[in-house]
Amino acid sequence: MRQFDVIIIGGGVVGSAIARELTRYRLSIAVMEKNPDVVCETSGRNSGVVHGGFAYDEGTLKARLCVEGNRGMDALARELGFRFIRCGKVLVGKSQEDYASLQRTMAQGARNGATGLSLIDKDELARVCPAAVGEFAMLSETSGVLDPFGYTIAIAENAAQNGARYFLEHTVTGLSREGGHWQVRTDRGDFAARWVVNAAGLGCGEISDMLGLTGYRVIGSKGDYIILDKHTGELLPMPIYPVPSNTYMGIHVTNTTDGNVIVGPNAEWIDDHAQFAYYGVPQENIDYLAESASDIWPHIHKKDYIRNYSGILPKWVDENGKIQDFKIEMRPEIAPNAVNLVGIESPGLTAAVPIGRYVAQMMREAEPFEANPAFDPVRRPIARFADMDDAARGEAIAHDPDYGEIICRCEQVTRAEILRAIHNPLGVRTVTGVKLRTRAMMGRCQGGYCQMRIAQMIGEELGVPAREMTYGRAGSWLFSGEMGESGVDA
Ligand SMILES: Cc1cc2nc3c(=O)[nH]c(=O)nc-3n(C[C@H](O)[C@H](O)[C@H](O)COP(=O)(O)OP(=O)(O)OC[C@H]3O[C@@H](n4cnc5c(N)ncnc54)[C@H](O)[C@@H]3O)c2cc1C
Numbered sequence: 001m002r003q004f005d006v007i008i009i010g011g012g013v014v015g016s017a018i019a020r021e022l023t024r025y026r027l028s029i030a031v032m033e034k035n036p037d038v039v040c041e042t043s044g045r046n047s048g049v050v051h052g053g054f055a056y057d058e059g060t061l062k063a064r065l066c067v068e069g070n071r072g073m074d075a076l077a078r079e080l081g082f083r084f085i086r087c088g089k090v091l092v093g094k095s096q097e098d099y100a101s102l103q104r105t106m107a108q109g110a111r112n113g114a115t116g117l118s119l120i121d122k123d124e125l126a127r128v129c130p131a132a133v134g135e136f137a138m139l140s141e142t143s144g145v146l147d148p149f150g151y152t153i154a155i156a157e158n159a160a161q162n163g164a165r166y167f168l169e170h171t172v173t174g175l176s177r178e179g180g181h182w183q184v185r186t187d188r189g190d191f192a193a194r195w196v197v198n199a200a201g202l203g204c205g206e207i208s209d210m211l212g213l214t215g216y217r218v219i220g221s222k223g224d225y226i227i228l229d230k231h232t233g234e235l236l237p238m239p240i241y242p243v244p245s246n247t248y249m250g251i252h253v254t255n256t257t258d259g260n261v262i263v264g265p266n267a268e269w270i271d272d273h274a275q276f277a278y279y280g281v282p283q284e285n286i287d288y289l290a291e292s293a294s295d296i297w298p299h300i301h302k303k304d305y306i307r308n309y310s311g312i313l314p315k316w317v318d319e320n321g322k323i324q325d326f327k328i329e330m331r332p333e334i335a336p337n338a339v340n341l342v343g344i345e346s347p348g349l350t351a352a353v354p355i356g357r358y359v360a361q362m363m364r365e366a367e368p369f370e371a372n373p374a375f376d377p378v379r380r381p382i383a384r385f386a387d388m389d390d391a392a393r394g395e396a397i398a399h400d401p402d403y404g405e406i407i408c409r410c411e412q413v414t415r416a417e418i419l420r421a422i423h424n425p426l427g428v429r430t431v432t433g434v435k436l437r438t439r440a441m442m443g444r445c446q447g448g449y450c451q452m453r454i455a456q457m458i459g460e461e462l463g464v465p466a467r468e469m470t471y472g473r474a475g476s477w478l479f480s481g482e483m484g485e486s487g488v489d490a
Pocket of ligand 1 (some may be wrong): 001007009010011012013015016033034035037038039040041042043044047048049050051169170172173199200201202203204222223264310311312313325334344345346348349350351354
């Protein structure tokens with residue numbers, strides 16, 4: 001049986017941030033991830049906003065770890081090479097009630113340690129965010145946007161480069177204590193570990209039960225989005241939010257690090273865990289999002305829609321349905337050497353790295369770990385042809401002629417970038433694995449031109465037969481029916 005010091009269940013941004021943090025110590029670490037990539041669930045299905053930390057109750061982990069995550073984001077982005085823009089954000093209001101609510105939000109933010117918050121009038125709003133519709137706003141200067149795929153992948157790849165082993169398409173099905181160790185059963189064999197960490201996102205309740213830490217009620221909050229074509233980004237310098245309620249930030253419009261605009265999310269509560277894998281976006285929700293968000297940003301037109309997506313937040317609620325704080329606990333009397341994370345909903349993206357540090361600190365208080373002198377926090381991203389000037393392009397092509405062949409025309413992604421993505425350190429073999437690492441297929445034509453070429457390259461480079469080629473999630477076969485043995489060209 002394969003044995004590790006630590007097994008982390010769930011390879012999303014939180015599990016990967018914990019894995020990366022633990023690679024600072026001399027530990028053997030495995031990450032069990034049920035999907036074929038680390039961004040198949042919530043970490044790849046969100047707004048990508050780096051929150052300021054004002055929206056959470058004082059004294060909560062959500063507030064503390066969000067503020068910490070926000071403060072550290074510039075340095076982290078430099079270290080790991082993902083896209084982050086500290087562009088600010090506005091919450092726009094129209095009524096006296098809205099104004100009072102924004103005053104309360106601002107005071108809460110100040111108590112949480114959030115900085116750069118101010119109430120601005122209509123003229124100032126028109127200056128900082130000309131297209132926003134509102135009589136006044138709260139400006140959060142420290143808020144920003146990041147590329148959620150690049151961010152999660154960067155953290156995971158850096159963890160892998162520092163020695164964490166990723167077991168993709170391994171679903172944890174059972175946990176038990178045997179001989180002072182955890183036995184971790186998966187659908188692809190058993191593993192043993194001294195420590196286990198539950199970072200299973202939407203599966204946190206089930207893994208918590210397996211640890212014997214029962215009684216958590218976890219519900220889903222599903223939010224749908226519309227993605228708008230890139231030219232709309234010029235009209236949105238920063239995210240625009242409505243005035244939030246206690247439980248929901250409201251339908252907002254968000255600029256992305258690559259120039260698109262996303263509209264959403266709504267919030268539909270789901271109690272049935274069987275629905276946690278349903279990511280469909282009904283037409284009536286799309287219409288509702290557009291109508292609602294047009295009140296704060298009047299540039300949403302059907303001609304600019306290029307895709308939809310949705311994400312599901314795991315919310316831990318009490319018996320009355322009241323949303324709880326992040327739960328990060330060790331209860332050795334029931335589950336020795338286990339860290340249990342429940343309800344890591346928003347701002348989990350912003351807070352992921354501080355969560356990783358928090359978990360590592362809890363473990364180190366129980367057992368001293370020896371430092372790993374070989375730990376390297378720096379990861380080199382794939383250099384993007386689309387970002388280069390002519391001189392840099394010439395140099396890149398001289399160094400590697402594959403930079404001279406464009407595969408994705410919309411996003412100007414070259415063969416060199418796609419090859420680097422195919423040979424990623426996590427061993428991801430899907431078409432969306434390439435898409436989310438390079439932006440190929442993310443442009444106006446959504447892969448109409450390059451998707452088959454990319455599938456063919458994966459087949460050639462990794463020896464994946466056409467019959468086994470998947471788009472993204474397990475079972476998302478690209479080809480079905482009769483097919484010649486020669487592969488995708490047949
Ligand atoms: C609509 C929406 C908008 C959001 N917007 C923001 C935002 O703007 N800013 C922000 O800070 N946060 C935001 N969030 C929250 C943020 O995305 C999450 O808190 C964060 O991604 C959680 O990361 P995670 O690693 O815990 O979850 P996940 O990414 O879901 O990772 C958990 C992993 O565990 C795996 N897993 C589950 N069960 C098992 C099992 N039995 N065996 C093996 N693997 C398993 C899953 O496959 C999954 O990959 C948003 C979330 C949503 C849904």
